[in-house]
Amino acid sequence: MAEASEGAIRGWQHPSGTGVRQHLLVIPSVICAAQAALTIVDGDPSAVAIEHQHGCSQLGGDAHLTEQVLTGLGIHPNVAGTLVVSLGCETVQGVALHRSIVGRGQRAEFVGIQQAGGTGAAVRAGREALQRLRSGAASDAQVALDWADLCVGVEGAWLGVPPGQARVFLEVIGELCRAGATVIQAASTAGVDANDWWEQATRQVPGPRVRPGTLSYATRPDGAGVYLMEAPPSRIAQKTGLAAAGAHVILSPLASGLPAGCPVAPVAHVGIAPYARPFAEDVDVMLDENPQEHAAAAVLDAIVAACRTATPLEAIGVFEMAIHRIGPTM
Amino acid sequence: MGEILLYRRPGARGWGARNHVLVLPLVASASGVARALARGTGATWVEHDYEPTADNLPRNRERIALTLVGFATNPNVGAVLLVADTPERSVLLEPIRATGQQADLVVVTEAGGLRGAIEQGRARLWPLLTKTAAASRERTPVAALMLGTECGGSDALSGITANPALGVASDHLIDAGGTAVLAETTELIGAEHLLARRAATPAVAEDIYQIIHRYEAVVLAHGEDIRGANPAPGNIEGGLTTIEEKSLGGAKKGGTRTIQQVVEYAGRPATSGLVIMDSPGNDIEQMVGMVAAGCQVAAFTTGRGTPTGSAIVPVIKIATNSHTATRMQDNIDLNAGLILEGAETLETMGRRIYDAILAVAQGELTKAERLGHREFSISRYPFAVLDTPTTAR
Numbered sequence: 001m002a003e004a005s006e007g008a009i010r011g012w013q014h015p016s017g018t019g020v021r022q023h024l025l026v027i028p029s030v031i032c033a034a035q036a037a038l039t040i041v042d043g044d045p046s047a048v049a050i051e052h053q054h055g056c057s058q059l060g061g062d063a064h065l066t067e068q069v070l071t072g073l074g075i076h077p078n079v080a081g082t083l084v085v086s087l088g089c090e091t092v093q094g095v096a097l098h099r100s101i102v103g104r105g106q107r108a109e110f111v112g113i114q115q116a117g118g119t120g121a122a123v124r125a126g127r128e129a130l131q132r133l134r135s136g137a138a139s140d141a142q143v144a145l146d147w148a149d150l151c152v153g154v155e156g157a158w159l160g161v162p163p164g165q166a167r168v169f170l171e172v173i174g175e176l177c178r179a180g181a182t183v184i185q186a187a188s189t190a191g192v193d194a195n196d197w198w199e200q201a202t203r204q205v206p207g208p209r210v211r212p213g214t215l216s217y218a219t220r221p222d223g224a225g226v227y228l229m230e231a232p233p234s235r236i237a238q239k240t241g242l243a244a245a246g247a248h249v250i251l252s253p254l255a256s257g258l259p260a261g262c263p264v265a266p267v268a269h270v271g272i273a274p275y276a277r278p279f280a281e282d283v284d285v286m287l288d289e290n291p292q293e294h295a296a297a298a299v300l301d302a303i304v305a306a307c308r309t310a311t312p313l314e315a316i317g318v319f320e321m322a323i324h325r326i327g328p329t330m
Numbered sequence: 331m332g333e334i335l336l337y338r339r340p341g342a343r344g345w346g347a348r349n350h351v352l353v354l355p356l357v358a359s360a361s362g363v364a365r366a367l368a369r370g371t372g373a374t375w376v377e378h379d380y381e382p383t384a385d386n387l388p389r390n391r392e393r394i395a396l397t398l399v400g401f402a403t404n405p406n407v408g409a410v411l412l413v414a415d416t417p418e419r420s421v422l423l424e425p426i427r428a429t430g431q432q433a434d435l436v437v438v439t440e441a442g443g444l445r446g447a448i449e450q451g452r453a454r455l456w457p458l459l460t461k462t463a464a465a466s467r468e469r470t471p472v473a474a475l476m477l478g479t480e481c482g483g484s485d486a487l488s489g490i491t492a493n494p495a496l497g498v499a500s501d502h503l504i505d506a507g508g509t510a511v512l513a514e515t516t517e518l519i520g521a522e523h524l525l526a527r528r529a530a531t532p533a534v535a536e537d538i539y540q541i542i543h544r545y546e547a548v549v550l551a552h553g554e555d556i557r558g559a560n561p562a563p564g565n566i567e568g569g570l571t572t573i574e575e576k577s578l579g580g581a582k583k584g585g586t587r588t589i590q591q592v593v594e595y596a597g598r599p600a601t602s603g604l605v606i607m608d609s610p611g612n613d614i615e616q617m618v619g620m621v622a623a624g625c626q627v628a629a630f631t632t633g634r635g636t637p638t639g640s641a642i643v644p645v646i647k648i649a650t651n652s653h654t655a656t657r658m659q660d661n662i663d664l665n666a667g668l669i670l671e672g673a674e675t676l677e678t679m680g681r682r683i684y685d686a687i688l689a690v691a692q693g694e695l696t697k698a699e700r701l702g703h704r705e706f707s708i709s710r711y712p713f714a715v716l717d718t719p720t721t722a723r
Binding site for chain 2: 234325
């Protein structure tokens with residue numbers, strides 16, 4: 001914990017908050033604008049475009065949830081500026097998305113493909129907009145961050161691992177909490193009583209900071225503390241929900257599936273042995289079958305390292321994106 | 331123009347209009363690996379967000395599998411490299427190979443992590459690229475073509491200019507022995523009685539009513555109003571007032587011939603002629619369903635102007651009005667707005683569209699292809715709420 005409290009995590013003061021990355025983010029409001037968004041950032045290492053499959057022909061509450069997730073990513077504290085790329089006729093209207101991102105204090109720009117006159121014109125306008133965002137971001141002050149400035153998102157996969165390994169995650173959450181960090185624990189409520197489990201698990205965590213009840217998917221907590229967030233079983237959709245809730249960094253226990261990144265928040269993967277052994281090079285830290293005493297400290301170090309420098313996944317440019325859906329596409 | 335030049339594919343896979351090598355992730359978390367290994371190789375790839383988690387219903391899994399297998403075996407694909415996370419997921423390799431398709435597989439957990447998988451994937455991709463590059467076009471009757479028809483970003487002119495002109499082109503193709511697919515069930519709501527009258531048999535007519543009633547029931551069961559999603563905001567701005575009005579125009583894309591069959595999403599038609607696919611109206615999900623069914627070329631009408639394409643199928647964009655055709659000339663291939671100005675008739679424009687379909691099938695690039703559009707999204711099984719009404723969320 002020493003490193004963080006000595007202010008060893010470098011950050012930036014963005015209009016949207018203090019972050020550990022200085023991303024310029026390009027968000028298509030609808031899949032129809034995804035290729036234009038990708039083309040805008042092509043060859044620009046400072047900008048990242050998210051690719052998602054939604055934004056149109058969605059019903060009421062489901063369309064709102066997609067808009068909420070995209071807004072959350074757009075105002076993420078690791079994002080120095082956001083460009084919304086819209087088609088024009090979609091259900092999740094790009095203009096409204098942009099307005100909602102600007103309304104929450106973020107530095108943001110808008111390009112509409114139909115308004116600009118096609119893909120080529122939108123790409124040109126988008127690159128100019130990115131340049132403006134970059135100029136603005138250049139004046140964002142560098143700051144030293146402490147744990148109290150950080151929100152750590154934790155995926156739910158460690159719920160199912162053997163007790164010896166699970167205990168390490170509880171220790172990590174306890175340590176983060178004592179150091180003043182905000183922790184959001186994602187948990188799939190399908191089939192288990194997550195509240196009950198959470199209550200038992202967090203008895204070890206200093207009492208007053210554990211927030212009662214659950215956060216809805218992709219919702220920002222209002223103040224420091226430890227929170228439980230409702231999430232679907234999909235690990236990628238959990239990452240997206242945690243990031244949209246404002247997590248600066250995501251702790252991902254890898255006990256099944258593949259390592260997966262997130263467009264805005266670095267992901268520190270903890271490889272759960274024996275499953276994750278083939279991924280030893282891709283994860284940030286391995287957790288043996290019988291974790292040793294310093295295991296929790298090693299995981300905390302991995303979180304700090306993910307905040308400080310590019311993770312193995314960021315280095316090879318692998319990230320995924322999935323938005324939780326609550327209704328069918330029409 | 332009885333014969334055209336296409337790529338012959340082995341088995342019953344028919345004829346291809348393109349000769350792509352496709353890198354296909356079988357789960358969302360393999361998308362990053364697929365992208366990293368395909369980029370810069372000459373192969374094309376898609377990404378998606380499907381993860382086979384425990385809350386996935388069997389019918390959803392089946393629908394996703396049908397779509398992935400259909401997409402991988404579309405005749406425009408000369409070879410496919412699948413990227414799976416774990417060995418269990420590689421079950422799709424067999425049905426793909428069973429169609430005669432050249433296919434290989436990378437399993438990330440067995441390849442020594444992400445970097446290992448990217449390296450192994452590249453090594454397995456090269457032989458597929460080399461073999462596929464050796465294919466050449468051969469003469470074959472136009473009847474080999476299956477056309478996907480679509481409208482997106484519709485406006486008040488869609489049903490007056492571009493859609494009926496595309497209908498004329500559909501009729502030409504069907505008269506030449508080919509197949510045309512009409513889809514977008516949610517955008518046929520209100521036109522079902524007109525379509526049912528053209529059904530080949532009473533059973534097909536019954537199918538048409540059934541798929542439309544089922545989508546209406548789903549929307550109601552979710553406690554929503556279809557009008558909240560359809561017409562979309564841009565449709566309304568473009569002058570469309572109701573879903574019925576949109577549908578009456580949308581149905582015209584299929585032309586006037588007999589409706590031979592109704593197929594499920596991503597289902598392969600068993601017959602030539604005009605076929606209806608039960609699909610959502612969402613542009614991308616619908617396109618992917620038609621491509622998975624085997625369409626080698628798609629014709630897409632648009633009022634507001636939309637840029638989307640497919641990684642493996644050329645998509646011809648037809649504007650409903652000259653304003654959009656001019657304004658979005660980067661994206662629009664043909665302008666059916668000329669009908670309104672008296673410079674073309676439905677018949678001459680329909681013939682132009684048909685000629686463009688044949689030219690594109692034989693290698694002419696569409697604007698969506700030139701711009702690299704390759705949007706991809708799989709329709710999730712939407713009817714669960716009707717199967718188990720008590721557990722509906």
